[in-house]
Amino acid sequence: xxxxxxxxxxxxxxxxxxxxxxxxxxxxxxxxxxxxxxxxxxxxxxxxxxxxxxxxxxxxxxxxxxxxxxxxxxxxxxxxxxxxxxxxxxxxxxxxxxxxxxxxxxxxxxxxxxxxxxxxxxxxxxxxxx
Amino acid sequence: xxxxxxxxxxxxxxxxxxxxxxxxxxxxxxxxxxxxxxxxxxxxxxxxxxxxxxxxxxxxxxxxxxxxxxxxxxxxxxxxxxxxxxxxxxxxxxxxxxxxxxxxxxxxxxxxxxxxxxxxxxxxxxxxxxxxxxxxxxxxxxxxxxxxxxxxxxxxxxxxxxxxxxxxxxxxxxxxxxxxxxxxxxxxxxxxxxxxxxxxxxxxxxxxxxxxxxxxxxxxxxxxxxxxxxxxxxxxxxxxxxxxxxxxxxxxxxxxxxxxxxxx
Numbered sequence: 417x418x419x420x421x422x423x424x425x426x427x428x429x430x431x432x433x434x435x436x437x438x439x440x441x442x443x444x445x446x447x448x449x450x451x452x453x454x455x456x457x458x459x460x461x462x463x464x465x466x467x468x469x470x471x472x473x474x475x476x477x478x479x480x481x482x483x484x485x486x487x488x489x490x491x492x493x494x495x496x497x498x499x500x501x502x503x504x505x506x507x508x509x510x511x512x513x514x515x516x517x518x519x520x521x522x523x524x525x526x527x528x529x530x531x532x533x534x535x536x537x538x539x540x541x542x543x544x545x546x
Numbered sequence: 547x548x549x550x551x552x553x554x555x556x557x558x559x560x561x562x563x564x565x566x567x568x569x570x571x572x573x574x575x576x577x578x579x580x581x582x583x584x585x586x587x588x589x590x591x592x593x594x595x596x597x598x599x600x601x602x603x604x605x606x607x608x609x610x611x612x613x614x615x616x617x618x619x620x621x622x623x624x625x626x627x628x629x630x631x632x633x634x635x636x637x638x639x640x641x642x643x644x645x646x647x648x649x650x651x652x653x654x655x656x657x658x659x660x661x662x663x664x665x666x667x668x669x670x671x672x673x674x675x676x677x678x679x680x681x682x683x684x685x686x687x688x689x690x691x692x693x694x695x696x697x698x699x700x701x702x703x704x705x706x707x708x709x710x711x712x713x714x715x716x717x718x719x720x721x722x723x724x725x726x727x728x729x730x731x732x733x734x735x736x737x738x739x740x741x742x743x744x745x746x747x748x749x750x751x752x753x754x755x756x757x758x759x760x761x762x763x764x765x766x767x768x769x770x771x772x773x774x775x776x777x778x779x780x781x782x783x784x785x786x787x788x789x790x791x792x793x794x795x796x797x798x799x800x801x802x803x804x805x806x807x808x809x810x
């Protein structure tokens with residue numbers, strides 16, 4: 417299971433691209449160039465290739481979330497759990513934002529969102545607005 | 547009676563604390579050495595990070611460091627030479643310079659320089675990584691922090707201290723020669739003979755081991771101090787304070803033991 421959560425932050429002194437490229441580099445032992453290419457492809461797939469050179473403190477909450485999501489997706493685990501997205505995505509209407517990202521990613525596997533029950537209304541609104 | 551019991555209790559707690567810290571450092575070093583011997587550690591990614599660390603620790607500071615070494619060496623050589631002249635001991639001046647500067651003072655200053663510049667930064671960074679859960683995040687992604695973060699810093703520290711101490715020693719030798727004989731090759735034979743007499747195998751090996759231990763001290767201790775930090779942001783300065791005090795203590799112990807082994 418791959419998790420996207422507030423308690424699993426990015427490495428602060430690495431760029432978004434390097435944070436994602438660490439996975440193919442250390443887990444699958446690809447070279448630096450190939451790992452970077454895979455990381456950039458993942459960010460492009462999520463529609464946020466432009467955030468590649470940003471470091472954690474320079475990102476908006478949404479950009480940080482996208483990087484964390486890309487890092488989780490590149491792990492290629494069968495389940496993806498997004499843990500309390502409201503704590504990370506306080507600058508965008510997040511149910512719709514996550515739905516858009518999921519549509520863009522076009523990846524296999526299950527995405528699960530764990531959120532507080534009182535936020536259910538936000539998901540309902542996102543459904544009705546589409 | 548109560549005061550005595552409290553004092554003994556506090557002393558005991560301190561001694562136990564020191565043992566715990568020592569064990570933690572030793573366990574971490576063992577883990578690093580075992581990983582170092584593992585073939586899978588030596589991939590392109592690790593090499594890249596090691597090179598980056600050597601660049602940040604040694605090459606980036608080179609002009610400033612050599613500037614300091616130049617000033618300190620020139621001052622001490624001048625003092626040694628004028629004192630030797632006053633006492634009519636000029637023939638011992640070159641040996642004295644090499645023994646004081648190249649073998650003892652410059653490696654010590656190099657270690658202090660790296661400790662203050664890189665050791666404190668490492669301690670802070672590792673402490674912040676721990677407080678911010680970045681190490682947990684790496685573990686979740688199955689990226690080994692030892693391979694990515696710690697081992698390259700250890701290797702970089704050891705390589706940097708050895709390389710900078712050697713460079714400082716060479717600069718001091720050059721300055722010593724120029725101060726004694728000026729820009730003539732007249733004293734070259736006598737000077738090189740003195741160097742050859744002092745730098746036997748035992749001394750060179752001792753110097754290298756001492757520099758390697760200095761390099762380990764200025765990296766290993768800050769990293770382990772950072773890893774001990776409780777997950778509270780206000781504890782980061784305390785962690786750096788503790789780590790740097792330990793580094794200073796260990797550097798002094800290494801220097802004292804090295805002097806005792808050589809001259810007692």
